[in-house]
Structure formats: C-alpha cells, structure tokens
Amino acid sequence: MNERAAGAEWIDAGLRALREDGLEAVRVERLAKALGKTKGSFYWHFADRPALLTALAEAWRARATGAVIDEVEAGGGDAADKLRRLFAITLAADGRLERAMRDWAARDAGVAAIVAAVDARRHGYVADRLVEAGVAPATAQWRSRFLYLAIIGRFAAAPAPMSAEEARAMIAAIAPLLGGER
Amino acid sequence: MNERAAGAEWIDAGLRALREDGLEAVRVERLAKALGKTKGSFYWHFADRPALLTALAEAWRARATGAVIDEVEAGGGDAADKLRRLFAITLAADGRLERAMRDWAARDAGVAAIVAAVDARRHGYVADRLVEAGVAPATAQWRSRFLYLAIIGRFAAAPAPMSAEEARAMIAAIAPLLGGER
DNA sequence: CGGTCTCCATACGGTTGCGTATGGAGACAA
DNA sequence: TTGTCTCCATACGCAACCGTATGGAGACCG
Known part of the structure; x- marks a missing residue:
C-alpha cells in the first residue's frame, strides 16, 4: 500500500466530519463507523486523535x-x-x-x-x-x-x-x- | 431572590465559556467549578444542559x-x-x-x-x-x-x-x- | 419552636469517547 | 510449510459528562 496514502481515507473522513459537523464531530469511533472499520484500524494508522487532527490541518493547508x-x-x-x-x-x-x-x-x-x-x-x-x-x-x-x-x-x-x-x-x-x- | 435573575450567573458563566472556548466548553460541571458551586445548583436552576443553551442563545440575541x-x-x-x-x-x-x-x-x-x-x-x-x-x-x-x-x-x-x-x-x-x- | 421554601452539596448510575492489549486473517517470501 | 508483515477486530480499563436522588443549611413564617 502506498505509504503516502496510508491514512488517506481517515483524513478524508475526518475532513468530511469537520466540514459537516465541526471539530467536535471528528471522533475516532465515528469515523471508523463511517468507514466500516473499527478503532483498531485507526490506531494502526495514527498514534492518537491529535495526530489525526494535525494531519487534517495539514491536508486543509495543502488544498486550500x-x-x-x-x-x-x-x-x-x-x-x-x-x-x-x-x-x-x-x-x-x-x-x-x-x-x-x-x-x-x-x-x-x-x-x-x-x-x-x-x-x-x-x-x-x-x-x-x-x-x-x-x-x-x-x-x-x-x-x-x-x-x-x-x-x-x-x-x-x-x-x-x-x-x-x-x-x-x-x-x-x-x-x-x-x-x-x- | 429576583426571579428574572434566577440563573443569571450561570448564563454569564456560560457566555464567558462560549466566547473563550466555544460551545463544547459549555459544560455544567465546568461552569459549576468556575462559579464555586456544584451541579446540584445548576439542576435547580435549569432542567438540563439544553435549557441553558437555549437561555444563552436568547441572552445573546437580547444584547447583540x-x-x-x-x-x-x-x-x-x-x-x-x-x-x-x-x-x-x-x-x-x-x-x-x-x-x-x-x-x-x-x-x-x-x-x-x-x-x-x-x-x-x-x-x-x-x-x-x-x-x-x-x-x-x-x-x-x-x-x-x-x-x-x-x-x-x-x-x-x-x-x-x-x-x-x-x-x-x-x-x-x-x-x-x-x-x-x- | 415547628414548618416550609430556597439554594446547594454529595453520591450514584449510565453513556460516550480515548487509548491499549491482544489476536487473527491474508499476502508474500523463504 | 513456516515465518513475517500489514491491516483490522475485539475486549478492556479509564476519564469526562450528564442527569437523578437525596439530604442539609439557612431564611422566613406562623
């Protein structure tokens, strides 16, 4: 799997939740459900929730x-x-x-x-x-x-x-x- | 005690938390701590958290x-x-x-x-x-x-x-x- | 002095979300 | 076949909140 796109779908789901329901909606279990996976997957790609948030901010910077x-x-x-x-x-x-x-x-x-x-x-x-x-x-x-x-x-x-x-x-x-x- | 100002200090504290840290910071136990009281007091003045939020929105409308x-x-x-x-x-x-x-x-x-x-x-x-x-x-x-x-x-x-x-x-x-x- | 009303503290149960531990399934190599 | 690496599921402990139940202290009333 592409290293660059390791947690890409998590980032996409995170940006979607952020756009639609704000930062407080960016919760790992919610994203997991949206992706049809579980927390176990998330914590394999990211150290913790703050790590995802950092990635989200960076992704926004890149495309904005x-x-x-x-x-x-x-x-x-x-x-x-x-x-x-x-x-x-x-x-x-x-x-x-x-x-x-x-x-x-x-x-x-x-x-x-x-x-x-x-x-x-x-x-x-x-x-x-x-x-x-x-x-x-x-x-x-x-x-x-x-x-x-x-x-x-x-x-x-x-x-x-x-x-x-x-x-x-x-x-x-x-x-x-x-x-x-x- | 003034009926109109029944939960006034809770509303003030709520608006302060809302201004400084956003809606997610408007939590009853946090406000209680800021006021030097406990939840017991809050739930005497308000039915629940949504009731406070409604009052906050109304208070903002009044002064804004x-x-x-x-x-x-x-x-x-x-x-x-x-x-x-x-x-x-x-x-x-x-x-x-x-x-x-x-x-x-x-x-x-x-x-x-x-x-x-x-x-x-x-x-x-x-x-x-x-x-x-x-x-x-x-x-x-x-x-x-x-x-x-x-x-x-x-x-x-x-x-x-x-x-x-x-x-x-x-x-x-x-x-x-x-x-x-x- | 007994009764009651207001305001608040304490204690409890239930839910939600985080992070960790552990194991399992599949791909792939030796 | 066996080992290993990747990705994910399940289960658990823990903390933060919510809302409720209950009682207590003080004021005021009779």
Whole structure:
C-alpha cells in the first residue's frame, strides 16, 4: 500500500466530519463507523486523535492554499476581471470547511498559524491584483484586507452559498472598489 | 431572590465559556467549578444542559441586537458618519462570541434562526444608511450585504481585533462604498 | 419552636469517547 | 510449510459528562 496514502481515507473522513459537523464531530469511533472499520484500524494508522487532527490541518493547508487562485488565474483577463472572478467563485462556494477551520484556529495556536499563512497568501493575491488595477499600494493594502474579510464573512455566515446571479449583483454593487472601469 | 435573575450567573458563566472556548466548553460541571458551586445548583436552576443553551442563545440575541446600533446612533452625524463609526467600532471589537454563535448556528436550526434575525436587523440598518447617503436602493441592498459580510469576516478572523488607527486606515480605503463624498 | 421554601452539596448510575492489549486473517517470501 | 508483515477486530480499563436522588443549611413564617 502506498505509504503516502496510508491514512488517506481517515483524513478524508475526518475532513468530511469537520466540514459537516465541526471539530467536535471528528471522533475516532465515528469515523471508523463511517468507514466500516473499527478503532483498531485507526490506531494502526495514527498514534492518537491529535495526530489525526494535525494531519487534517495539514491536508486543509495543502488544498486550500492555491486552489481558488489557480482557478482564477486560469481564466485570464486583466486584474479587475480576475478580482470579479475571484468573488464570483468564493461568494458561491461552500464555506463550511473554512468556517470550521477558523473556529478551530481560535482555540489552537498551531491551527491558527496555518490559517494565518493561508490568509496571508490569499490576501496578498488580492492586494497584488488591486495594485495591478491601478490602486495606490497603501490603499490597496487595506482595501484588499477588507475585501478578503468579506470573503471570510461569506464563509462564516450560516446561510447557504449565493447563486451565480446573486454573486454578480453583489460584485456590481462593489465595483468602485475593484478598479477596472471607473 | 429576583426571579428574572434566577440563573443569571450561570448564563454569564456560560457566555464567558462560549466566547473563550466555544460551545463544547459549555459544560455544567465546568461552569459549576468556575462559579464555586456544584451541579446540584445548576439542576435547580435549569432542567438540563439544553435549557441553558437555549437561555444563552436568547441572552445573546437580547444584547447583540441593538447595542452597537444604539452606540452608532448616539454619535449623531449624517449617514456616512454613522457608517464610518459603525466600522470603527466593529473592526476594533472582540468578535469571539460572534464567531462562536455562528459556528453554533451552523449546527443548530434554532440558533441559526436567532442569528439570522440579528443579521437581518443589522444588515437592514446598513442598507438604510446607504440609501440615506444617496446610494440607489437596489445597489444599497447588495452593497450593504457585502459590507456586513466584511464585519462578520472580521469577527471570524482569528487575529486580534484591529487598533483604532488600523480601522481608520481600512475605512479610508473603502470610502468609495460608503457614500458621502470624502 | 415547628414548618416550609430556597439554594446547594454529595453520591450514584449510565453513556460516550480515548487509548491499549491482544489476536487473527491474508499476502508474500523463504 | 513456516515465518513475517500489514491491516483490522475485539475486549478492556479509564476519564469526562450528564442527569437523578437525596439530604442539609439557612431564611422566613406562623
């Protein structure tokens, strides 16, 4: 069996539980039941529950860091186009895992560091696009932080993700911040 | 003893635990220890743990609904002034309880309804100020939602609250959205 | 002074979840 | 066939909580 994928299914199940029911739902016996196995299997792959949690945080970092940015960049266009596409994607995305990660980060310094690193990367991307769109760097620094906060807010908000049309309407309403025309 | 304040100290302790360590930290024996009492006392005031949780959600609704809005209104000025003051207050506020409530709401329909009601009230306030500042109602509806999402995002973000100067810089950077030239 | 009402402590049973110990089944090699 | 390595099942002890039962101390009432 692949060493790299040793506990892969446990990590997948853990991320699923984390997304759907929060950190407190990430329990070894529950995951075992979901996988049709028992604790004996879990403790063969992981030393203990904290070891799984560390792996979960790391797995989130790996897939959360660049995925959306890559998708935005793949679409091409100028900086304002990219920002609009970034919001179209994030406003309509499922933010449950993001919310769970941030709630977790509030009570775990290690996870907080991971989330902070991911945030820095994504915030930097927005800031760079704003500068590219002609916004003064000093303004762009703070404006991008605000824009990114709104994305986090969308993830943290309980209501369901927005539809594509709703996202378009919201993006139009904040056009003065995105550079481009105007 | 005051009937209204029957279990008041338990609710205070519960809100404190909720703010600092999340819903999972709201345990009756832990609260009892924090209050220097025992479970026997708790179960005299509350039927069970869910009863306390319901009371906590209600207590949050009561104090979260209008507090900030009242403070903003008390300062006077025009609509744009009020919006700037709203952000100055919320960006620098401690959002831990707000974050805990939203994470809780994600897994409890009753709490979700309470949070949604509070959100509607606060979002409506922002929308009304935007219209008052001269923004077209259709635009104001979406723009206010975006602005409110950023506030939620600030609450959900792990890092510490912003300083007053940082808040000022951020508000200046999003001035184009707040109406009232300047 | 006896009665009662409020608030709380103590003790108990039951459940859940963690981590460990131990063994077994299958693959694969010697 | 025998040994070994991987992966998993079963069984156990332990700790944390929940909720209940019961009694006791103090106030206040008659």
